[in-house]
Every structure is written in C-alpha cells, then in structure tokens.
C-alpha cells in the first residue's frame with residue numbers, strides 16, 4: 001500500500017505526532033502508524049515516572065516543557081478527567097548539590113521547612129540541609145495521555161497497525177518502501193517517514209542510510225510499593241540532589257527509583273536480579289518510609305542524544321526521513337511541544353515563532369546546518 005506519512009513507533013512520540021499531524025492537516029487519512037509490538041506504548045512510554053518538571057533538563061527542554069504543560073492543562077480542561085494536575089517537585093540535599101541540580105529562581109527552603117513538608121527526611125539533617133521546590137511541576141497519567149492521542153488520531157482517520165515491525169527499507173523512486181515483519185509480509189510506501197522508534201531510532205535510521213544521532217538507551221529501574229504509613233497525595237515528589245534517587249506518592253503507596261542511567265542495547269529491558277531489593281534498601285536507609293510490599297517493578301530505557309536535547313527534524317541525507325527521538329527522561333514533559341514542532345516541520349518546513357530560535361536549532365539533527373536549510 002501507499003500512504004502519505006508513515007510513522008514508525010507508537011509510543012508517546014509517535015502517537016502525539018500522529019494526532020498533531022491529523023489536526024494540522026484537518027484529517028488523519030494518509031497517516032499510518034506502524035508499531036512492532038502487539039499493542040501501543042509497550043516500551044518506555046508505559047514505564048515512566050509520569051512527572052512534568054519545568055526546572056528539569058537543559059534550557060531547550062525547559063522551554064518545551066513549559067509549553068507542553070500549558071497545552072496539557074488547557075486541553076484537559078475540556079475532558080472528563082484532567083491530562084495533568086499540580087504535583088510539586090522538591091530537590092533536597094546540601095546547598096552545593098541542590099544548586100547544581102536546579103535552575104535559578106526556584107523557591108529555596110531551609111532544612112527545617114523541608115522536614116515540615118517531608119517528615120520522612122527528618123532523620124538525616126546532615127544530608128538534607130536545604131531544598132528547592134518547583135511548585136509549577138505537574139503529574140500526568142501516562143496511560144490516559146497515550147490513549148487521548150491514540151483516540152484523537154483514530155477519530156481523525158489515522159490508521160494504527162500493531163504487530164508491524166519495519167525490518168527493511170529501500171528507495172522506490174520518490175518514495176520509501178518499508179518492509180513489515182507482519183503476516184503476511186507486506187510493504188508500505190510513503191514519501192515521508194517519521195522515525196519515532198524510541199530506543200531503536202538509530203537502528204531504524206540506519207535502514208534509511210540516515211546520519212546516526214548517537215542515541216544511547218539508558219536503563220532505569222523503578223517500583224510501585226506499598227507503605228506502612230501512607231503518604232498524602234499532595235506530598236511532593238522528592239529527588240536526592242547528591243545521588244538522584246527519588247520517590248513520589250502514588251495510589252498504591254509510593255513510586256521509587258534510584259535514578260540510575262546504565263547504558264544498554266535497545267531491548268525490552270527488565271530489572272537486574274536484586275535491583276529492586278537494593279532500591280528498597282536505599283529508600284529505607286535514607287528516609288523513614290517503611291515499605292511493606294512491591295506492587296510492581298519495571299525497567300525502562302531513557303534514550304538520550306549526546307546533547308541531552310531531543311532530535312526533531314529532517315535527516316540531512318535520507319530525504320523524507322524525519323527524526324523524532326532522543327527524548328531521554330523528558331519524553332512526556334516535552335511531548336506536546338515536540339509533536340507540534342514536528343507537525344509544523346513536516347507540513348510547512350518550519351517551526352513557528354512560538355518556539356525560540358535557540359530551541360529550534362538545538363532540536364536539529366546532528367549533521368545538518370539548521371532546520372530550515374535541511375533538504376527534504
């Protein structure tokens with residue numbers, strides 16, 4: 001079959017750009033999303049902490065995050081349940097470590113104020129001498145957000161095919177011909193292909209002969225645990241400035257993680273043996289939280305570019321292949337802005353001035369002088 005735009009990958013990146021493209025074009029017809037797995041969002045997009053933090057990340061990420069939060073709050077106001085809601089973020093530690101972990105302008109609080117807010121840290125006054133609070137951080141429900149994009153895309157006429165891994169690519173005149181690992185084996189032709197393949201994006205790019213973006217998947221393990229003493233739902237997410245372990249309240253009790261970043265091949269990552277026990281031991285050693293059980297534990301891959309800024313733009317050599325990858329630990333918090341930037345670049349060749357020139361440049365694929373000069 002032939003389609004106008006094929007999108008490889010149905011995580012938050014692929015589905016959000018599908019729904020945004022459909023909205024900008026006035027129809028989703030001619031857009032086909034190809035997902036390798038039996039369902040959408042089975043990899044990193046179902047394994048996150050679901051937090052959107054406007055003070056977390058390099059400057060281009062902060063701008064994308066501010067825009068995305070505003071968009072999700074506004075879009076959610078028309079829905080039965082919000083897409084995002086307030087969920088403050090606290091970085092705690094020594095003054096030096098806290099300053100190194102945060103952006104200027106956040107509310108600073110003393111150790112005493114921190115212990116009022118987070119009594120579970122009280123036993124460690126030498127370590128937690130100060131904190132910075134980001135009161136503009138929000139939480140999302142990743143499953144609901146993915147479903148919202150999926151439903152908007154489907155309602156507009158986008159086709160989403162699961163069990164359809166792209167295994168081979170060749171040039172067929174002005175089009176790309178994608179071979180699918182589906183039964184029966186099939187090919188799809190498209191002039192424009194969006195590479196939103198998450199941890200696999202560089203491997204997929206190689207099928208097109210695209211310029212490698214140095215994308216590195218990094219493992220991170222997390223768990224939902226039950227607690228002896230429940231944390232109130234309004235309790236902030238807490239991040240340790242020195243070692244990066246974190247926790248936040250959850251309906252189950254708490255979500256906890258060591259915040260590690262261990263290089264990996266693209267794969268269906270699973271926790272190492274003993275990792276969850278080690279994680280629980282750290283949280284119990286450093287806080288007075290008492291963990292009574294593990295509801296669920298998982299490992300996900302955060303895939304980063306060397307610059308720590310996502311890549312969103314046309315590949316400089318593989319004409320018609322568009323990168324939307326390298327979101328690292330920011331894939332949800334930047335999703336709305338990245339989807340809009342990607343849709344504008346795909347359809348109009350440029351991003352509007354709602355995004356600063358510096359951020360537009362930072363998103364450009366490596367190997368290209370700038371977005372507007374990139375040949376299609």
Ligand SMILES: Cc1cc2nc3c(=O)[nH]c(=O)nc-3n(C[C@H](O)[C@H](O)[C@H](O)COP(=O)(O)OP(=O)(O)OC[C@H]3O[C@@H](n4cnc5c(N)ncnc54)[C@H](O)[C@@H]3O)c2cc1C
Pocket residue numbers: 008009010011012013014034035036037040041042043044045046047048049050051052164165166167196197198199200204220221222257299300301302303325326327328329330331332333334
């Ligand atoms: C523990 C953890 C905590 C996190 N916390 C946060 C957070 O609080 N806030 C935040 O913003 N971000 C967070 N992140 C990061 C966020 O989850 C990711 O940035 C985001 O999910 C990436 O989405 P994606 O769509 O690019 O990738 P994925 O969800 O992995 O989607 C890529 C899809 O491409 C498909 N695919 C790959 N190759 C092919 C192929 N050849 N053919 C067809 N399909 C293919 C895959 O099957 C997959 O479904 C966290 C990540 C982890 C691991």
